[in-house]
Amino acid sequence: xxxxxxxxxxxxxxxxxxxxxxxxxxxxxxxxxxxxxxxxxxxxxxxxxxxxxxxxxxxxxxxxxxxxxxxxxxxxxxxxxxxxxxxxxxxxxxxxxxxxxxxxxxxxxxxxxxxxxxxxxxxxxxxxxxxxxxxxxxxxxxxxxxxxxxxxxxxxxxxxxxxxxxxxxxxxxxxxxxxxxxxxxxxxxxxxxxxxxxxxxxxxxxxxxxxxxxxxxxxxxxxxxxxxxxxxxxxxxxxxxxxxxxxxxxxxxxxxxxxxxxxxxxxxxxxxxx
Amino acid sequence: xxxxxxxxxxxxxxxxxxxxxxxxxxxxxxxxxxxxxxxxxxxxxxxxxxxxxxxxxxxxxxxxxxxxxxxxxxxxxxxxxxxxxxxxxxxxxxxxxxxxxxxxxxxxxxxxxxxxxxxxxxxxxxxxxxxxxxxxxxxxxxxxxxxxxxxxxxxxxxxxxxxxxxxxxxxxxxxxxxxxxxxxxxxxxxxxxxxxxxxxxxxxxxxxxxxxxxxxxxxxxxxxxxxxxxxxxxxxxxxxxxxxxxxxxxxxxxxxxxxxxxxxxxxxxxxxxxxxxxxxxxxxxxxxxxx
Numbered sequence: 256x257x258x259x260x261x262x263x264x265x266x267x268x269x270x271x272x273x274x275x276x277x278x279x280x281x282x283x284x285x286x287x288x289x290x291x292x293x294x295x296x297x298x299x300x301x302x303x304x305x306x307x308x309x310x311x312x313x314x315x316x317x318x319x320x321x322x323x324x325x326x327x328x329x330x331x332x333x334x335x336x337x338x339x340x341x342x343x344x345x346x347x348x349x350x351x352x353x354x355x356x357x358x359x360x361x362x363x364x365x366x367x368x369x370x371x372x373x374x375x376x377x378x379x380x381x382x383x384x385x386x387x388x389x390x391x392x393x394x395x396x397x398x399x400x401x402x403x404x405x406x407x408x409x410x411x412x413x414x415x416x417x418x419x420x421x422x423x424x425x426x427x428x429x430x431x432x433x434x435x436x437x438x439x440x441x442x443x444x445x446x447x448x449x450x451x452x453x454x455x456x457x458x459x460x461x462x463x464x465x466x467x468x469x470x471x472x473x474x475x476x477x478x479x480x481x482x483x484x485x486x487x488x489x490x491x492x493x494x495x496x497x498x499x500x501x502x503x504x505x506x507x508x509x510x511x512x513x514x515x516x517x518x519x520x521x522x523x524x525x526x527x528x529x
Numbered sequence: 530x531x532x533x534x535x536x537x538x539x540x541x542x543x544x545x546x547x548x549x550x551x552x553x554x555x556x557x558x559x560x561x562x563x564x565x566x567x568x569x570x571x572x573x574x575x576x577x578x579x580x581x582x583x584x585x586x587x588x589x590x591x592x593x594x595x596x597x598x599x600x601x602x603x604x605x606x607x608x609x610x611x612x613x614x615x616x617x618x619x620x621x622x623x624x625x626x627x628x629x630x631x632x633x634x635x636x637x638x639x640x641x642x643x644x645x646x647x648x649x650x651x652x653x654x655x656x657x658x659x660x661x662x663x664x665x666x667x668x669x670x671x672x673x674x675x676x677x678x679x680x681x682x683x684x685x686x687x688x689x690x691x692x693x694x695x696x697x698x699x700x701x702x703x704x705x706x707x708x709x710x711x712x713x714x715x716x717x718x719x720x721x722x723x724x725x726x727x728x729x730x731x732x733x734x735x736x737x738x739x740x741x742x743x744x745x746x747x748x749x750x751x752x753x754x755x756x757x758x759x760x761x762x763x764x765x766x767x768x769x770x771x772x773x774x775x776x777x778x779x780x781x782x783x784x785x786x787x788x789x790x791x792x793x794x795x796x797x798x799x800x801x802x803x804x805x806x807x808x809x810x811x812x813x814x815x816x817x818x819x820x
Binding site: 344494519 | 532534535536538539540542543545546547549550553554556557558560561618619622623626631632633634635636637638639640642643644645646647649650651652654655659660662665668669695699700703704706707752756758759762763775778779782783788791792795796798799802803805806810
């Protein structure tokens with residue numbers, strides 16, 4: 256096989272790979288733009304003929320979906336902020352300062368990360384119910400922060416440790432206090448790392464299902480994944496509407512991926528790649 | 530800054546997250562361990578009693594638990610195995626893409642970034658026996674007589690695995706891609722000078738140097754796959770022999786309100802995943818040291 260055919264083969268395989276990833280998404284987009292009855296035609300049309308926007312109108316008119324999107328945005332954003340506010344100082348200390356019982360602290364975070372979420376959701380439900388927080392944002396933000404903290408500490412510890420060790424010393428000599436050294440010198444320099452962590456936390460919180468399912472009981476308080484998951488649990492499935500709702504709900508994450516794929520790759524591989 | 534000051538500063542910086550973990554996390558985690566030693570069903574709340582390891586003894590003879598454990602194991606081994614093979618192939622294809630790298634990487638990351646529930650809903654439409662895309666294509670190609678009931682008893686596990694492989698192979702591919710990029714180019718150039726064939730290069734350079742990355746990817750995935758809940762919950766609800774341990778726990782806790790027994794299962798599942806994580810930590814260390 257010559258070099259040229261080899262390169263052509265590689266590209267064919269690359270296109271196949273991209274197709275395998277994208278065809279299911281194309282199909283959902285197709286159904287979302289077709290009339291509901293188009294799905295029951297035999298043989299099926301593989302493109303919307305003609306494209307209609309009725310399903311999107313149904314999503315935004317009939318049910319609580321815009322509200323659900325708002326809930327998801329609030330919960331995911333506040334989770335991201337809270338996790339970073341708690342996680343970045345901790346990661347800074349763990350990566351650049353002498354810390355007593357450091358391994359114990361790291362083991363604690365690891366333990367949280369691997370404990371089955373299914374077991375945490377019950378006791379947390381009881382706790383939230385006692386505080387009358389069911390169907391409120393804190394009932395989701397607090398558990399989400401708990402579950403994303405290990406990820407944030409993991410990624411940020413790695414990022415902080417890649418900065419040269421002399422930075423704080425220089426800042427201290429210039430008259431900064433240690434806290435100022437962290438806030439004014441280290442944090443700005445690790446903005447890319449913090450940003451990477453933020454994207455991964457946001458995507459995680461946007462996608463979470465189990466806690467959101469248990470902690471909410473009214474249509475207005477649901478997040479997007481739960482609204483969609485319960486859609487699919489109905490008997491007569493309004494597939495065209497579901498497809499439109501699906502497309503709407505994946506737009507934010509797909510935008511994040513398209514804009515920041517390099518950062519996401521960095522975040523996923525931090526710790527393995529040194 | 531002397532050592533004392535440094536330690537004090539570190540304590541102040543770590544304290545907020547530790548306090549948070551203690552308040553929000555310690556209670557649910559510890560309560561599982563305590564509850565696992567009691568007989569406690571919310572439907573008979575007054576009959577609460579300490580039973581020691583009784584729940585675990587019951588678990589050991591619970592046929593449903595063993596069946597679900599076996600099914601969880603089957604799901605984990607087959608999906609992670611496929612994800613490894615396909616993820617490696619994808620990583621090799623993504624490595625050294627020069628033109629269109631951003632587009633390729635974005636395309637491959639899309640399934641990973643999707644909410645699991647959304648991916649599951651999508652697949653339940655695509656695999657639908659009457660109106661699904663898969664049966665339509667198979668029908669048109671003349672490869673299918675009767676419509677295949679993908680989410681029925683015969684193919685449910687296959688379908689669930691297919692959806693999981695589609696969703697999480699990108700994660701494996703990205704980790705392995707990082708591994709490929711860490712291999713110095715000079716090794717390949719030297720091998721080429723020695724006239725080594727492609728397969729030989731792959732077997733004696735790429736694969737050995739990729740090993741720690743493979744281990745990390747596989748263990749990460751296995752820990753997640755072993756706890757799988759939402760994908761299967763949406764696709765089959767655990768019917769047709771696809772019930773996993775997490776779904777059994779969900780039913781025990783929330784449908785039968787059996788807190789004691791459900792907690793014992795949670796603790797057992799935690800134990801299994803904990804053992805996997807020990808392996809993970811060990812391999813990570815190797816991955817760092819081989820550099």
